Amino acid sequence: MNKFFDRIVENNWFMKIIAFALALLLFISVYDKNEDSSDVNVPGNDATEVVKDIPVKVYYDTKNVVVAGVPKTVDVTLKGPKSHVQVAKQSKDFEVYVNLANADIGEKKVKLQIKDLSDKLEADIDPSTVKVTVKEKVTKEFNVEAEFSNNSIASGYAAGSAELDSNTVKITGAKDEIDKIAYVKANVEVDGSTTETIEQEAEISVLDSSLNKLDVQVEPETVKVTIPVKRVSKKVPINIVKKGSLPQNVTLESITLDKEEATITGSDSVLKDVDSTRVEVDLSKITKDQTLSLPVIISNGVKTVDPELVNATVKVNVKEEETKEQESEKSADNDSSNTEETDQSEDDEISDTTDETSDTTDETSDTTDETTDETSDTTDNTTDKSTDDATTDDNEAEEATSSEQTSAKTLESVPISIRGLDTNFLGDMTSPSNGSTDIEVTAKESILKNVTKSNFTLYIDVSDLGEGEHEVDIKANGPNDVEWSLANKVATIAITKKDS
Secondary structure (H helix, E strand, O other): OHHHHHHHHHOHHHHHHHHHHHHHHHHHHHOOOOOOHHHOOOOOOEEEEEEEEEEEEEEOOOOOEEEEOOOOEEEEEEEEEHHHHHHHHHHOOOEEEEEOOOOOOEEEEEEOEEEOOOOOOEEEEEOOEEEEEEEEEEEEEEEOEEEOOHHHEOOOEEEOOOEEOOOEEEEEEEHHHHHOOOEEEEEOOOOOOEOOOEEEEEEEEEEOOOOOEOOOEEEOOEEEEEEOEEEOEEEEEEEEEEEOOOOOOEEEEEEEEOOOEEEEEOOHHHHOOOOOEEEEEEHHHOOOOEEEEEEOEOOOOOOEEEOOEEEEEEEEEEOOOOOHHHHHHHHHHHHHHHHHHHHHHHHHHHHOHHHHHHOHHHHHHOHHHHHHHHHHHHHHHHHHHHHHHHHHHHHHHHHHHHOOOEEEEEEEEEEEEEEOOOOOEEEEEEEOHHHEEEEEEEEEHHHHOOOOHHHOEEEEEOOOOOOEEEEEEOEEEOOOOOEEEEOOOEEEEEEEEOOO
16 A cells, blocks of 8 residues: 555656646635735835826705805825826826715815725825805896907998897806896907908806906806997088188188098997088198198097098188389379369469459358358268267177187097986996097187186986996087087996995
8 A cells, every 4th residue: 555655656747736736726725806916015116196186076055055165176195005006196086075065154164085096095185174165055147248349340340239149147156246246248259350240159257346257157158149240331521620810911712622521430329420520721821822632530439531631722812012112103193183183273263262252241141050050060970970980890890700710629538427326326437438538629719719628517417227337428518609529429337236
């Protein structure tokens, strides 16, 4: 028997089978198919990595409250076996979160937490805690207004009223944020100057009275905006405005323009108030017939004018001054004529001497009557002469007044006041800029030189207006003996409620 076992033990195949069996048993005892080979921790092979911009998820009652103060992302520092750190950094399959499911309304300090991270790793979150505010959730409906820059409209074209596929949106947020809402705008962005109708999906912006963007949810977030763009123009006469006075020896016959009408372009609101353009002729520089090239002057708000230049033909009469030699000749002629008349008179007197002597008695008898009549006639003549002189003076004064030139000047930046604003509201005039406008004044020169901004009062009446943005006609009070026109006829004012 011992020989049999010795023979088996000494056999090489038997020893090979025994060795294989022992190896197989050892493998089965060590290997676990459910265990990841990466979990094997090799001493001295640890690593530390910072994973940036990990989103933070917030768990809270989304139906009744809103949460503010939670950062959108945080940085996470991972420590542990290098293989685990690298896998977590690449996959980012862990989650950083804040649990506010049972939080009460108000402010509180909460800890950021992490889940779905290998238990072989340690994690440090930066920041580790945050101060959050839990607020009551409110949803309200607001009107939407389209907003775009007029600079995006080509010269000579005007934008019509914007049309939105939805004029209202629902805005959800904290109650105190909802109370701050002053403007809800659909922002239309146009590259360059357009001449065609604008159609665009515009994003909604919610702003407070200081034009700060508010942290609220808007439904829908965009609306479709259509803005018609059309060319607008109008033909108006070109008026001639005379400035200054002609030299003393020059009188004006006529001023004619080669073109009497101009085509202007601008918005409808501007064109409806513009009735004319003008050219200005400086008479003080006119000494003879001449043709001037003059710019056509337009009112504020008018974008273009055609033509921009016109030719003005000025015709005058120039009275030449008499020379001293001509005056001397005239004086000599007058003296000669007077001498001849005197000689003739003396001859007539001699021939009538006899007749006068014979009638002396008759003349003496009538002396008293003639003296009385002459005295009466003298008095009447004196009275008539005084009346004639007074009438002449009056006529000369009237002629001087009627011949006085009419001029124009512009008073710049005349302030516009706001009247009738309720004490519970605030008013911000957004147009015209700086709350002022220019006034073009036309009057006779003697009156115009004394006219200043202080002679005019401009204001808008908002007594019947409530919260929101409004366009209001600008009203003006001024002197009765001048004519004027405003550069801006309408003002835009935003009325907001005061903070309680």
